[in-house]
Amino acid sequence: MRALNRKLLRDFWKMRGQVLAVALVIAAGVAIYVMSLSTLDSLTLTRQTYYRDYRFADIFASLKRAPLSLQERLRTIDGVEQLLTRVVAAANLKVEGFAEPISGHLISCPLPGAAGLDDLYLRRGRLVDPQRDDEVVICETFAQAHNFKLGDKVAATINGRYKTLRIVGVALSPEFVYQLQPGSLFPDFKRYGILWMGHKALATAYNMDGAFNDLLLKFSAVRLETCTKKKC
Numbered sequence: 001m002r003a004l005n006r007k008l009l010r011d012f013w014k015m016r017g018q019v020l021a022v023a024l025v026i027a028a029g030v031a032i033y034v035m036s037l038s039t040l041d042s043l044t045l046t047r048q049t050y051y052r053d054y055r056f057a058d059i060f061a062s063l064k065r066a067p068l069s070l071q072e073r074l075r076t077i078d079g080v081e082q083l084l085t086r087v088v089a090a091a092n093l094k095v096e097g098f099a100e101p102i103s104g105h106l107i108s109c110p111l112p113g114a115a116g117l118d119d120l121y122l123r124r125g126r127l128v129d130p131q132r133d134d135e136v137v138i139c140e141t142f143a144q145a146h147n148f149k150l151g152d153k154v155a156a157t158i159n160g161r162y163k164t165l166r167i168v169g170v171a172l173s174p175e176f177v178y179q180l181q182p183g184s185l186f187p188d189f190k191r192y193g194i195l196w197m198g199h200k201a202l203a204t205a206y207n208m209d210g211a212f213n214d215l216l217l218k219f220s221a222v223r224l225e226t227c228t229k230k231k232c
Helices: 003-012 016-053 066-077 140-146 199-205 221-230
Strands: 058-069 078-088 088-097 100-110 121-125 135-139 153-158 159-170 192-197 213-221
Touching: 003 016, 016 153, 066 078, 066 213, 066 221, 100 153, 100 159, 100 199, 140 192, 159 192, 192 199
Parallel strands: 100 192, 135 159
Antiparallel strands: 058 213, 078 213, 088 100, 088 153, 121 159, 135 192, 153 159
C-alpha cells in the first residue's frame, strides 16, 4: 500500500501543473457562485426596500370610467389597507428638435391628503402644483433621452386638445422600473415617456371630473399572506 501511495504522490507531482489548474478552476467557480448569490440577495433586498418605502401597490385595475363615490365601497373590501384612484390617459407628445412621433402615458398625481401609493422618487426638481394645469413631472429615462432640463416644455395632445406642459421635476417610480410601451418588445425611451400631471388638470382635460379610470390597492400583510397561501 505504501508503494501505491508513493506512486500516487509521484504522479501528482508530475501533473502538478494540471492539478493546480483544476483547483483554480474549481475555486473560481465556487467564488462566482457565492458572488452571484450575494448579488441576488442584495438586489432582492433593494427591491423589497424600494417597494416598501415607496408603497408599491398590490393590485392594479384599469376601467373605462367610475365615479369617485365608489371609493367608499372599495374600502370595505376585506383586507384593503390603502386605496388610490387616479386618472390615466394616453397622449401624443411633441418635442422641439425631434421630428418623430412620441407616445406619452399621463398619470394624475394624488390629490392633497389622499393616501399615497406608488410614490415618486424625485431625482431633480419638485412635484407638480395642484393648482396649476401646465406642470408635469417626467420619468428619468425620457428626460435623459431628450436631454430635458427643468423648465423645458413639451407639447401634448390630450383627448384631442393641444396643451403645452412645463417640466418641473424628474422622477423614478416603483411602478415603472422597466418602461415598455404597450405592444413593444423593447423599450424606446425617445419615443415613449411617462408623465405625471396634477389630478384636477388631467381629469378636466380627459373629461374625468368626479371620476377615475385607474385603481390601486394595497392589502394588509396578513391578508396578502393568506391570499398567497390560498393562491387567490
